[in-house]
Amino acid sequence: MFMLINCSNCRTPLQLPPGARSIRCAICQAVTQIADPRAVNPPPATHHWPPPGPPSSASPSPYNHAPPGPPPNPHGRKKAVIVGISYRYSRHELKGCLNDAKCMRYLLINKFQFPESSILMLTEEETDPYRIPTKYNMRMALYWLVQGCQPGDSLLFHYSGHGSRQRNYNGDEIDGYDETLCPLDFETQGMIVDDEINATIVRPLPHGVKLHAIIDACHSGTVLDLSFLCRMNRSGQYSWEDHRPRSGIMKGTSGGEAISFSGCDDDQTSADTSALSKITSTGAMTFCFIQAIERGHGRTYGSILTAMRAAIREAGGSGGDLGGGVVTSLLTMLVTGGSGIGGGFRQEPQLTACQPFDVYAKPFSL
Known part of the structure; x- marks a missing residue:
């Protein structure tokens, strides 16, 4: 650790x-x-990145201050880190991840009133070197997300890109594998392991702070190492599966709340596909999450999860012609695109949390 x-x-x-x-x-x-x-x-929240240094002609780092201006609402600040990685010009290239990032940003600003200045985007399209989704920059962005958080704050981490898994050796994984995220430079710098993600953005959360993660990647079911997984069948019945390490390693928060929607179970893959939209490629999970919100299924965590799963099953069985509705109107803003995988993909979005709750009674809010 x-x-x-x-x-x-x-x-x-x-x-x-x-x-x-x-x-x-x-x-x-x-x-x-x-x-x-x-x-x-852990370092106090008052330390900032990057450290003071001589003036530079490069763009100012996004990590050297909290979002400017007053809080967006009387209950606390809203901050988000959005990562979309296409791995362009490589054999790992994905078509829909930049679209996912742009659509998520649009949703947060227009539906959930996140201030533009409090959303940190890491994509290959960024010109600021601190906003390219390298392993180092992703780590610093996650530090920034929780830095100085106070009761009432709402934090969000969205990731669209490759995910993987590797053998676990410290005994804190039920299935024997650590889940990982793959930064742009993962082939040379390595992946970001779930243990590190948990230590960086889950464990520091104080009482009154809420974190949501939306992870659109393969093998992403428990990539935040949260203690409980909502095991739901196709009829919507569910039970909470205990994933607390038998080794006694601390994986919970410091009193705050952490909830994650992920693209698939730990042993499944997530589709990067054009099957859900005839306009452009997207991550199947991100598309279905946004669609669930826009179609009025965002009242509870259970209603979102069941709507996402139903949409992906329908797309997989019918070739993917769902009709985008409001989501399609978001995608028409985008100039990027490309062909992706066809229909027939198999994945089941997952819900994990630091504590179990009634998924059909707990209101969803960001």
Whole structure:
């Protein structure tokens, strides 16, 4: 398990490998010595990225301040990190992920009143080098998302891209595998493992803060390592499956609430497809999530999940001609596109949470 410390020179958050007694900062090259790694605490929320430095002609970093202006509502701030990765010009290229990111941003601003200034977009289309979805930038974006969060805040993390899994060795996974997200540079820098995602955006959540994750990727069912998975059958009956590690490793929040919708179960794949829209390619899960909201199924978590699953089953069985409705009107804004996988894909969106609840009674809100 990684721990977070601050560089002794420039205060950049660093991840300390298990058992390490020192670490070199990749920014200023200073070496920080650790007397007892077990005594290390996460860095205070007041530290910002990147550290102060000489003026640069590059665009200002999105991580060096909280969203400007007053809170959007009296109950707290809204902040979001949206990641869409197409892996263009590679053998891993996806067609719909940039569309997913743009549609999610549109939904958050126009349906859920997220201020534009509080939404951090990481895609290959960004010109700011800090907003390219590399592993380093994705890590820093996740730090930024929870940085300084206060009771009443609503946080959202949306990811559309490749996901994978790898053998687990610390005993905290029921199926023996860690789920992962694949940054743009994953082939050289490696993947982001669910343990790190949990440590970065789940465990720090204080009481009164709410986090939603919408993860459109393969093998994404438990990619936040949340403690409970909603196991639902096709008739809508469900029970909560306990995924708390038998090893006793802490995976919960610090009193806050974390809920995740994901594209498929841990052993399934998620489609990047044109089957759901005749306009352009999208991630099947993102499309069906937005469609559920726009068609009035967003009252509860259960109504969203059942609507998403029904739409994907219908698309898989009928060749995908759902008709986009309001969602199609969102997609017409986009100039990118391309052909994707045809109909017939098989995936079941999943719901996980830090605590079980009545999915048909708990209101959904961002």
